Amino acid sequence: MDILFDKLIQKYSANQQLSKQTIAEIYTHLSILSFDKKHLLIRENQRHDYAYFIIKGAVRSYYLKDGIEVSTWFAFENDMVGSLHNFRDLPSRETFELTENTSFISINLKSLKSLIYSNVGISNFISAIIEEYAVFLEDKIFYSQLMNSLERYEALLENEPQVLQRIPLTYIASYLGISRETLSRLRSK
């Protein structure tokens, strides 16, 4: 269990040496759990006190637009999933659904967040998670403006090959912002 937790701690404390006490403190807000494929981890329009770090499995996030699911991302092993809105104590804008049976480290946001004013290590730990997310969002915007659909598909193939292997094309098309038919036609080139 400590080995699993360490992977998470390491990832978001690369720039600092956390004290043994702080690590122990963070541990008390973590636990391990798993759900089956199709389980809804976080639901659109609901408050939720946890974020999750994927040990094994896959998660898709989406929101509804005119009753249609619009996929926003796919997360796998060693990725963090959670809603920034939830972190800010607001209802999530997205639903997070498991596309495989998945096991997680759950992170109690509310209780961990209450410590960021007194523990500088925890403050920087949380900050690193948010910074990583900001970089992810910035890249997403940058590449979506810079590239056309074919280039975006090819970049996904290049940078995130497991998405192509583990996620249905219907969801990928939706993520790329094109129709299933258009993606199918792009692929047959």
Place this chain on the structure above:
Amino acid sequence: MDILFDKLIQKYSANQQLSKQTIAEIYTHLSILSFDKKHLLIRENQRHDYAYFIIKGAVRSYYLKDGIEVSTWFAFENDMVGSLHNFRDLPSRETFELTENTSFISINLKSLKSLIYSNVGISNFISAIIEEYAVFLEDKIFYSQLMNSLERYEALLENEPQVLQRIPLTYIASYLGISRETLSRLRSK
């Protein structure tokens, strides 16, 4: 000067009470400066140690795509401008150009960043800035997927009327991801 600095401090320490010492510490990394319209505050592909808080004026950010400027945002009074890449000690992906004569508070990122491991107030101060930026980016993606061009234009008109008053339509079209001609036609409805 303290009044100007306070506006910045207040904005990003809403959730915590900073000590007098911490505020004084932050002050030593701030100064005031101004440049004329068309000045390039931060340049694409360059490292830069400062972020800026706009006291009076307007800034446009853009990057080059096949030699064409693609506008990414417009900032005004009490907005923060800066490059997350620069904060991470990488070359900026965007250029920041003044569209009006503008005065700023400059923030020395490198020296302030060196304190986030020892001063929890400063860590949370910086974290609040990044969190605000992540929310901004998430909204940008969300609304760009949810709405069509006309709706995005109308939302901009509704939520950021000063953009329409202070920024040329050419730049706005580019920001909305459509051609000048298309924006012109949307407007004539």
Place this chain on the structure above:
DNA sequence: ATGATTTTGTGACATTTATCAAATGAAATC
């Protein structure tokens, strides 16, 4: 295994938007 469900692919046509060209309008410069 087999029937049901889900996922993927293809054709015909409609819609949106880009692109190119040119005219008009507004602002900056001398």
Place this chain on the structure above:
DNA sequence: GATTTCATTTGATAAATGTCACAAAATCAT
């Protein structure tokens, strides 16, 4: 104030993608 530069609008055409309909293929559940 005349001239140059930049910004906006309008028209014609082309390209990209969406939508609808349906078929084929793959996957799932019993």
